[in-house]
Amino acid sequence: MGQGKARAWYVISLRPQGGHAALRRAAARVGAGVIALSPWSLVAREDDEARQAWEAARACEVVVFTSPAAVRFAHALVPIGAGPGQVLIGTGSGTRAALARLGLAALAPSRMDSEGLLDLPALATLARRPVGLVTAPQGRGTLAPALQARGAQLHLAEVYQRQPVPLSARAIARLDALQAPACVLVTSGGALREVLERLPARSAAALRAQPAIVASARLAGLALQAGFERVLQAEGPRAAQLLATAQAMYSHRLS
Template sequence: MASHDAARWYVISLRPQGGHASLRRLARRHGAGLLALSPWRLQSLDGAAARAALARALAADVVLFTSPAAVVAARRLSALAPRRGQLWTTVGAGTAAALHEAGVDDVLAPARMDSEGLLALPPLQDLHGRSVGLVTAPGGRGLIARTLADRGASIRRAEVYRRLPLAPSPRALARLRALQAPAVLLLSSGEALDTLLRQLPADAIARLRALPVIAASARLADQARALGFAPVSRADGPQPGQLFAAAAAAVTPLRLASDSLPTAPTGTPA
């Protein structure tokens, strides 16, 4: 483990497999390490049924993408071209940026980048007689569909990708168990945390629960506390920079405490 503990502190990422790059860059910039505990990998869906569902969703009065992965998967199935009079919206800035990259210029995204922030947008308050195309994956964000349906919307759901559970590798578990430097768990998906906990052995779960948590929203903070995590702090939002800034603030007292511990004299076992 000595080579992994070269960093003075760590962030633990629950992003999907292959989705840790932005956090890893931020970690390197601030002298931190990153431990990836991906609970799943993402798989785009294809075939006639997926294409038909997406076409129906893209023809709705309101088109709502729930994640950047939904945008990437949808682009593999169809061109993304809003028609006049439609509202295209997203949960946050990352998904909006993915739509901009796909050529969709006019996208409404909430300042508060979570389900509650999206549902507070004025155009989504009264949806009687209107259709909402929800471009998403199975599971996740059930609050959005339920709330919009309660407001009168006809929901057209298009599942364009899916999350396949992925057990943490023995190497990742060994790193978690042996980690000695201060570390912080980053939480931007409640489903990711639930999925990970179902796959971890008891000792690894106990190790995680002993770490500070940075949650992207109040709802996620409440979920983490209900699952036995403490202490739990909130970031300003789910963007990598927001999560990392909160993590750096949370870990500073831990680093100071770690740095103040006496070191064993040379040649003396620690």
């Protein structure tokens, strides 16, 4: 099973390369191990087009950040500020915390998905209002059309991109040899699709044989469409929320 002591159960993480640290800490607290199966890394966009798009987005009345990475890469490109009356919004508590670390107050929905975000009163009436959406290409694919459908003058700023990386041969070997209980944590439909498309057939079948712990109802539907037979929805995308659902599922088997 690779380096380190064997664990009683495992979670399979599809987070971007280098983005597993918080999950490893949360897993260790409940006695679980992590198999990191990253399909991509996150890379800054530093070209003039990205800079100009971010400059336009950051000047809007409402600025929506789709992830902590969007905050990090935008701030590195041109520092984030909040003008008088400007509303900053994060898609979840992690994104709001990333803005708070910069000294910026922001709103975030308690339901951390696109649907929860659209329920915020600040996004209820958008007719002809300029709204900045800070994200990556293909990021939050349902959110941009929904904001435009409400009449927003949308300024899209794609400040980073997902760069494919080879799937870890060690992680694939661990997946194929897995005997302990495990589950797949799904916080991105794109990551799930990418991993399943690139895994060898045997390994993809081994992945689908595990329960999927998903961060939203939309992702639950995608997991079922992808062939997962057992899908459980966590309260949100944070590592602790995903691990709590997984731990509850396996607690009776591990006691």
